Amino acid sequence: MARIVVITHEYDELLKRRGMLRRWTSSYMLYDIVGELQRRKHEVVVARGLSSRPTGHAALLHVDAxxxxxxxVDYGRSFPLCLNxxxxxxxxxxxxxxxxxxxDGWNGPVIVKSNRNSAGDPERRMNRLARRAGQAEPFPEIPEIGEYRIYDTPGEIPDGVTADPNRSVERFVAEREPDGFALRFWVFCGEAxxxxxxxxxxxxxKAARFIRKEAVPVxxxxxxxxxxxxxxxxxFDFVVHEGKAILLDANKTPGRPQNLTNLLAEGSANLADGFEGMLLQHGL
Incomplete structure (x- = not known):
């Protein structure tokens, strides 16, 4: 069995105590995969920050920034195998x-987003925890961007937005349906x-507010x-627009669906299979 190190930032919160009974839980999908790996007798160690730097057969870089x-990244490279x-x-x-x-001559609708994953919320959360501990912010100068904005044409974008490094201006390439819009979510771990x-x-x-869903090929x-x-x-979040698959967002620390016990059990077992497959590929 392998010893697996999960590398998180010093101010990441992979685990939290919630509810009246203060039980440990997590908002990350990794929580359920780790539980499955432990059931399979792998040892999983969480390295929160770089002070101790435990060793192991493999690691997963799970810094939510x-x-x-x-x-x-350098610490991750010290392992024979480090995912991501x-x-x-x-x-x-x-x-x-x-x-x-x-x-590119695009004159259709455009959407303005934060250039950061989850609009920079994870970095701001870690900054707050650092301040409470009397330490310097690990990710200073993370501005609030606000909600995504859609404009009918690029000409409607306010001055200065396109050049702002904190924003991403993108073509609004919708996957249209007669009754709405579609978005595809691809979750993976190794070959699983x-x-x-x-x-x-x-x-x-949003996956939380949908009319219907279906399994589709990648x-x-x-x-x-x-x-x-x-x-x-x-x-990965993507659409198929005019016959072409277009990636919109990539997340290396995906969230955990809430109140979906059966889906979590099935999904975590499958993704744990993918993790073990990578271990075998590297002779671990």
Whole structure:
């Protein structure tokens, strides 16, 4: 059995105590995968920060920040196998296939997003925890961007927004349905995966508010994009627009669905299979 180290930031909260009984739980999908790996007799150690730097057969870099600090990446590289060590930057401008190019002639609707994953909320949360501990903010100068905004044409974008490095201006490439809009979520760990298409009446599709869903195949161009971005574990959000798969968002610390016990049990077992497959590939 392998000794697996989960590398989190010093101010990450992989585990929290919640409810009247103060039981340990987590908002991350990894929580259930780790539980399954432990049931299979693997030893899992959480390295919170870089002070102790435990060793192991393999590691997973699970720092919930858009850009993983270099010292955490260097620690990950010290292991024979470290998942997501090559996926250190998941900013929208880097991963999205819909980023507006002034030379592409697009005159349709555009959407303005934060360039950071989850609008920079994880970094601001870690900054608050650092201040409470009397320490310097690990991610200073993280501005509040606010809600996504959709404009009918690029000409309606306010001055200065396109050049703002904290924002990502993208073509609004909707996957339209007669009764709404669709968005596809691809969750994977190694060779294990599931890909689901959600349809919603809202233009900004969320898995929590949908009309229907269905399992769909993963397009080859998304698999190629995953290899380019260096992802071993995570979640991709994408659409198929005019016959082309377009990646919109890539997350290396995906969240955990709440109140979906059966889905979590089935999904965590499958993704744990993928983790073990990578261990075998590396002779671990």
């Amino acid at each position: 858009t850009v993983t600090p270099d010292d955490y 060590v090559a996926a250190a930057d998941i900013s929208k401008r880097k991963v999205s296939g819909a980023v507006l190019d002034a030379n 995966e599931r890909c689901t298409r959600y349809v919603s009446s809202h233009r900004l599709v 397009p080859d161009e998304l698999r190629q994009r995953r290899r380019q971005l260096g992802f071993d574990y995570g979640k």
